[in-house]
Amino acid sequence: MRKLKKVVKIGNIAIGGTNPVAVQTMLNVPVKDIAGNVAQAKRVAEAGCQIVRVTVPAPEDAAVVAAIKEAVDIPVVADIHFNYKAALAALDAGADKIRINPGNIGADENVKAVADACNAKNVPIRIGVNGGSLEKHILAKYGAPVPEAMVESALYHIRLLEKHDFDNIVVSIKSSNVPRMMAAYRLLSEQCDYPLHVGVTEAGTARMGLIKSGMGIGGLLMEGIGDTLRVSLTDEPEQEVLAGYDILRAAGFAVAGPEIISCPTCGRTQYPMTDIAKKVEARLQADHFKKPLKIAIMGCIVNGPGEASDADIGIAGGKDEALLFIRGEKVRMLKGDADAIVSQLVEEIYKL
Ligand code: SF4
Known part of the structure; x- marks a missing residue:
């Protein structure tokens, strides 16, 4: 039975509630190569990708977001680490979602600036917890990146946004360890109503990556957990998109295509x-x-x-x-x- 979560709109795609599970991927061309990113974005869109993510390390890199939006019809997510000004620039460039962990961007006023800017444009934020990079204080408390520690990290970031009246949130809680990742998602799903982006991180090259993703993502989907997915492969992003649909198909979801x-x-x-x-x-x-x-x-x-x-x-x-x-x-x-x-x-x- 599908766990029904809050509906969140990412550009023209809605996730959560009874909306279909959306398949996404991330571009892997160097961010300065705008033409290369645009060409890759077109290829993934052609393969059926519904949401595409691109890294925006610094404010001047936000140009890539505008260029991709010009070229394809699917929502574009800006992936931000540490630099809240890059998030603001990506928003100005038309990003449809920001992936950022508010606990990593310094002072509370930085968090407020991003939350306010996203609220003003009705742009959601994905909090992306990764078992390999938990906050020091949480890791010290649990001693290892166990599911409970990952959930505590997710709730910590969620509260930092909620404090600024921001609740247009999507959460992921990934690990490269499949049993741990599945346990973390189950626990988080019980504790929060935000839609979940599911994935196994650093899953590996095609063979092991597909096995881990099929088990982790597919297993959760069959338990009703997951509103959007990304298969992470050391391969071309188009392959991630095709794999995403095949996992949905294998898990019994209605998917276009044979x-x-x-x-x-x-x-x-x-x-x-x-x-x-x-x-x-x-x-x-x-x-x-x-x-x-x-x-x-x-x-x-x-x-x-x-x-x-x-x-x-x-x-x-x-x-x-x-x-x-x-x-x-x-x-x-x-x-x-x-x-x-x-x-x-x-x-x-x-x-x-
Ligand atoms: S369908 Fe025929 S060929 Fe294929 S595995 Fe079964 S018995 Fe063998």
């Missing part, structure tokens, strides 16, 4: 199934195919159609041919090599 179901193959397989499955997936991805179809690519005619009986369309391999089935009905045999079978299947997919 879901490929394929068997692991076994000794019964007599056609180039791995090649075909990869080519079908790549082709639909390149076409930005958006219909939410279940497409099965199965290794053999004996078990394939039955095992994929809930697919909308699928094939099951024979020798140099494949049986096409649509919603459980056997339709006809597709003949030819891998490429010929791929193009005939894709043609049938487009007819549905």
Whole structure:
């Protein structure tokens, strides 16, 4: 059951409440390379990214926010560390959300300046707690970045904003340790009503990063926790976006785009199934195919159609041919090599 949180608007995207879980990523081009950031922002938007974040280390870097906003239609988040003037400059440049930890920006008047400026523009703030960089006094109290320490840190930053009548807040409480991160989010979700940005931080390169994110983010989503997500991968941000949707799909959320179901193959397989499955997936991805179809690519005619009986369309391999089935009905045999079978299947997919 989804835990219903306060609704927060980030530009034209609303999160919290019953709004769909929004997928976001962060650009990784050097901030001074504005053209490079703009090009990457366009690529992630094309991949389906709904909220894009960019770092703004200093006030003069806020120009990147304005340039990205000019180029894409999705909300832009300015990521700020320590320099509250950079937050104010990013707001002036049109940032739709500020990611900042108020406890890290010095005097209370700095916090008030950012809170007031965000309130005036109705721009939310995300507090981003990271298990690896907890406040010294909290770490000293708990001795380790345990979930309770992370939650205390989040509540500490939340109160610093609430003190200045600011409650347009999103919170994340990430760790690279999956059990710890999950426990922290569960605890925080019980204690606050603000929408949660979920993610496993420093998750790693594609393989381990996907496993950790699938477990951590997917596990929380299945418990009803999470209003927006970012998959952190040591990879291109587009890959983070695609992974975000796949995690949502795997967790049972309605997501646009096809879901490929394929068997692991076994000794019964007599056609180039791995090649075909990869080519079908790549082709639909390149076409930005958006219909939410279940497409099965199965290794053999004996078990394939039955095992994929809930697919909308699928094939099951024979020798140099494949049986096409649509919603459980056997339709006809597709003949030819891998490429010929791929193009005939894709043609049938487009007819549905
Ligand atoms: S569907 Fe056929 S080929 Fe695939 S794993 Fe099952 S038995 Fe093997």
